Amino acid sequence: MTRPTMDEILPDHCSKDVVVLCCGNVLFGDDGFGPAVAERINATESVPDWAVVIDAGTAVRELLFDMILSERRPRLVVVVDAVDLGRTPGEVFEIPLNDIPRIKVSEFSLHQAPTSNLLQELQEVATVRVAVIACQVESIPEEMSEDISSAVQSAIDRAARLIAETYLREPALAETTST
Template sequence: MNDKKILILGIGNVLWADEGFGVRCVETLNQRYRFGDNVKLMDGGTQGIYLVQHVQDVDVLVVFDAIDYGLEPGTLKKIYDDEVPKFMGAKQMSLHQTGFQEVLAMAEFTGSYPEHLLLIGCQPVELEDFGGSLREPVKAQIDPSIEIALDYLKQFGIIPEINDQPVEGLAPGELELREYESGRPSEQDAFRKGDLRFMAETETEQGDS
């Protein structure tokens, strides 16, 4: 069974706090483990429909993402196979989820759909924080999420080796979690709720009306 083609995909936007959960999971997995040639790890970011060719090409798809299930913040939920598209569209948090729904629909329409699918989703704490990083309850679920994925992959004969060497990142180095957080401005130096210039202009217009 270990000849199956497998894609481990993290999706989301690391610039919007907990939206980056999926990307951080696959980033951590890439740093810690070495997989065989039939396993591909990918930072899917917010690529949406551009991911369809990668999904069409595999037998097994594992996806990490921040999903609003309406649960306690930081709660993990595992969704399998045909249920995954339903949960991706249950409550849209951002355009990347709409895009990934379309990816799955297109892959199914073309007849090139993964035989096995696992979505590991985490309930976010905070999304409206541009330039923000993962909140602690969400960050704490990276390791448990990775363990869920590794346990799932065992049924396909996938048991990775521990990686003890530096590896090439899946995204530009400045977006890697440690570097990204260390360079994050303080709340006093950065405003993350929008563009202050636009907001000041809007407030002026409201005051004149």
Template structure:
């Protein structure tokens, strides 16, 4: 049975952990989107560090998802706050997508989703500081300043 949170054609999935500084970027973008009126076929998920669990369910043949937009921090050694939209071809360059804290690589699920016909887009923001394992709630100024542009990138993808 498909969970209600996955009964949409387009899903925006915010990844990361808001208690580790800039790793809360995905959460903050989802929070802004939740305050907007979005098309009825768009679902929002604050997945935290549990994105692989949602993606496993998307593989179900009865799941209606046609497009996934992942919102997360990246580390491409860019200027902090720099946004980048990419497809799964760049996943291998993002360490956290190949090995995560639960040994469930997100990249495998995203590749399988795309192979099954689901369009996959990643909107990444270059982090300045991720404090794990030390707790620090709140984004750095550079990443915070990129939130509105990230929201606009998501809105372009869900038209």
């Protein structure tokens, strides 16, 4: 009996050209921005067969590991997440990957290392283009709450359109071949 190869057991998303990973915990208010964007894109946009939009929840590291280990990798990974960088609540913006600090694992935060280290490795070692689309939170509650603030709620549609127009159209694919 032969053992399956790594590519035979890795998830199908590793073979897509564009993977959009929408991160966040829906039980912590504005942190649920990413999953809400995934839901909106999948409900209202036409996702081409060469792309996939995933509600990664809090499992983004596992999905990134899959891609790093796979011989078949996407050309582009777009990470969508809520952040608190002191900007205007509901503001949607791209964060250059090099602006996300590499931090020791002992200083772990979902929005920093080891996820940022994996994104850097995915881009530098696995040669996958990485884009990070962020939304400034109004607040993250100390206790569980599924309520997303009105500022972040209004950013969900804007972010979904931005991602669809920028990364889920044919030119996005052509753009990735130059990196």
